[in-house]
Amino acid sequence: MEKTEQGPWRITFDTNPDTCNLNCIMCEEHSPHRERQREKNGEKKSHRIMPIGLIEKVVAEAVPLGLQEIIPSTMGEPLLYRHFDRIVEICHEYGLTLNLTTNGTFPGKSIEEWAELITPVCSDIKISWNGSSKEIQESIMLKSDLGKMKKKLKRFLDVREKTFVETSHYCNITLQMTFMEANLNDLPDMVNMAIDFGIDRLKGHHLWTHFPEIENLSLRKNSDSIKRWNSMLETIQEIAYNNPLANGKRIILENFSPLNPKKPETLIEDGVCPFLGREAWINAEGRFDPCCAPDAQRKTLGYFGSITETSFSSIWSGTKYRSLIRMYNNHQLCQSCNMKKRSL
DSSP: OOOOSOSOSEEEEOOOTTOOSOEETTOTTTOHHHHHHHHHHTOOOOOOOOOHHHHHHHHHHHGGGTOOEEEOOSSSOGGGOTTHHHHHHHHHHHTOEEEEEEOSOOOSSOHHHHHHHHTTTEEEEEEEOOOSSHHHHHHHEETOOHHHHHHHHHHHHHHHHHHHHHHOOOOEEEEEEEEOGGGSTTHHHHHHHHHHHTOSEEEEEEOOOOSGGGGGGOTTSSHHHHHHHHHHHHHHHHHHHHSOOTTSOOOEEESOOOOOTTOTTOSSTTOBOSSTTTEEEEOTTSBEESSOSOHHHHGGGOOOOBTTTSOHHHHHTSHHHHHHHHHGGGSHHHHTOTTOBSOO
16 A cells, blocks of 8 residues: 555554553552542543544554554553454554553463564563662552563563564564652662663653642652752763673663753753654544643643544644644643653
């Protein structure tokens, strides 16, 4: 099928945002703080599940526009999505790669079964990981078991290497974390642990303070916390430089950038959005979203349409979305976004 390069290169589908087997304290949907908010407000937890037909519809339309990669839910645990195996089939059918974020528990199948299924089609697998010690990891990602996660990761990496030898397809493995006070002093040990495992990349993002209870964990809350973050960066970079991986490369440290104490709300001066005009999000009900900001915040950017009511291309090329691309820096959310890049 001919590709015209007019659409997004990647689309994220919120396949099952309400389904997860962990309760990470910073998670927009599954934090115990969110549960307490629901109880206080008399809300019931929803159970949104994206119909697989919606994914099939969007992919069929977006591939001729240049789609190269898809991402299943990054809020719930995507490996618990009932149609996950079908997503893998769709990738094979259209020659797409899969980009996966998982919490590292690998539920429902053996670790070898999961690795054999996804490493041949994944470009990158981001495993959520927030501490090198049992105390830190399990106090942030509630219900996780660091010992089991380490054993599963080693076995997963063994299959990844086997897949590479047999197919020449290399699946990048990333440990992905949230930068916060609770794991700041653990960062050197996190880097060393990732290097010891042979991880390709350690990626992080600064905390979204969804709840009042975690505002004190933000490393952007005051000049003192910003200075401590900035002083930690030199130590981390030195560890990465002086300890190459077994393959001779150095681990990639992503988003380990200094903060400006005078502008704590701004992560990168004159940063640019890496998503608008390049990627798209479809929520569980079919709503088109322009980025991965928390749901309440991204709604402030406007309503652009639903895939259940119109075509993907009509939303992508529509005047409302094109206007956002031109004027996004007028929005407070975009000005303080923790996902902006120095350049693209």
